[in-house]
Amino acid sequence: MEASKLHNAVQRAKRVTTLAWQGLNHLLWPAVCANCSGRITEASEDLCTRCWDQLLTCTAGDYCPRCGRDASKYGLVAGACAACREQEIHFDGIARAGVYSEALQQMILAFKHDRTELAYVLTPLADAALQGSNFYSDIDLLVPVPLHWTRRLLRGYNQSHLIAKRLKHPRARISTDLVRIRRTRAQPVAATAPARARNVAGAFAVREDHRFAGKTICLVDDIKTTGATLNECARTLKAAGANKVYALVLAVAGQKTL
Numbered sequence: 001m002e003a004s005k006l007h008n009a010v011q012r013a014k015r016v017t018t019l020a021w022q023g024l025n026h027l028l029w030p031a032v033c034a035n036c037s038g039r040i041t042e043a044s045e046d047l048c049t050r051c052w053d054q055l056l057t058c059t060a061g062d063y064c065p066r067c068g069r070d071a072s073k074y075g076l077v078a079g080a081c082a083a084c085r086e087q088e089i090h091f092d093g094i095a096r097a098g099v100y101s102e103a104l105q106q107m108i109l110a111f112k113h114d115r116t117e118l119a120y121v122l123t124p125l126a127d128a129a130l131q132g133s134n135f136y137s138d139i140d141l142l143v144p145v146p147l148h149w150t151r152r153l154l155r156g157y158n159q160s161h162l163i164a165k166r167l168k169h170p171r172a173r174i175s176t177d178l179v180r181i182r183r184t185r186a187q188p189v190a191a192t193a194p195a196r197a198r199n200v201a202g203a204f205a206v207r208e209d210h211r212f213a214g215k216t217i218c219l220v221d222d223i224k225t226t227g228a229t230l231n232e233c234a235r236t237l238k239a240a241g242a243n244k245v246y247a248l249v250l251a252v253a254g255q256k257t258l
Ligand SMILES: [Zn+2]
Pocket: 033, 034, 035, 036, 037, 038, 047, 048, 049, 050, 051, 052
């Protein structure tokens, strides 16, 4: 048999074996949706049709490149939407995978509470958002928004670091030289912007041997609510000499309130 025919035959055999294996697996372990645990018919899918539909809705739509809220690009003035025009923002731009609702909200919450395997569904969404941003090619460092060490110890991982580790970027490295030096209170989504800002004021610092000076940084976080945490992180990084600080988040919550 000539080489190309042999190659094709091997490929065919591989496909048949894979299909048979998937079918067998499917019979033994009926596939369930990674989000709602409902039955799914397609063995190669991670989510059911309903969850995929919700996810597509959550991740569709234009947003303000300055604050991440829903905004039509025709409503932007000098790159800012009406909601953030008067707001003091220390980061230079933001990319988001979607809005904090329905399937995306449920998955992010589960991801924070032990379901780390959901990174396989969530990271491609974050990757697409980052690659579609206007700062993608400028980034030198990816900086996960840090948890206080006591919280990381309790949870066992930092969900933002798990996402950052799986992002695809030709050059950017991950830096963990931004640290949370004060444990902040967990706040309800409905907490006001001034309350959130007070809660995180002075909560972050950089390690002594950091290499942030002159660098273009992209913060990585799971949820942006009022932006107080990202703002405080960006302020701290700029005080340490960072050139530009952008942000990438899985979801933006609190669309209506400032
Ligand atoms: Zn589902």
